[in-house]
Amino acid sequence: MVADDIHDRYETDNIMEQEVPRPRTILKQLNSMLTMKDTLAVYKDFYKRMGIPEYFVMAARKTLEWADVYPLLYLHSAFQGLKESHITRHISANLLTLTIYTVWRICGQSMTRLSLWN
DSSP: OHHHHHHHHHHHHOTTOOOOOOHHHHHHHHHHHOSOOSHHHHHHHHHHHHTOGGGOOOSBTTBOOHHHHHHHHHHHHHHTOOOOOTTTTTOOHHHHHHHHHHHHHHHOTTOOOOOTTO
């Protein structure tokens, strides 16, 4: 966890023996700095920054289109990690990376159009 690493660094570099904030306090401060709190918000912002927000359409409330599932899982695994379960056990990081790379190659390196399967 990042907060634990920061806490350890503070303890190591604390030559003045000042009070070091607890990891939970550090984590709260880090979370307060975030402008986007979840992976879906980051994914939506990606489309917005690419100038193609109209390509991201949710099929229904809390339902992604198939074209968005793997890219969102990849993004989620990069930022929050994936917990192993009986449902997602077969998805490995290598397979996910290969899938994203394949989509990237099909779409073209500029990634100007992401919704191929719509």
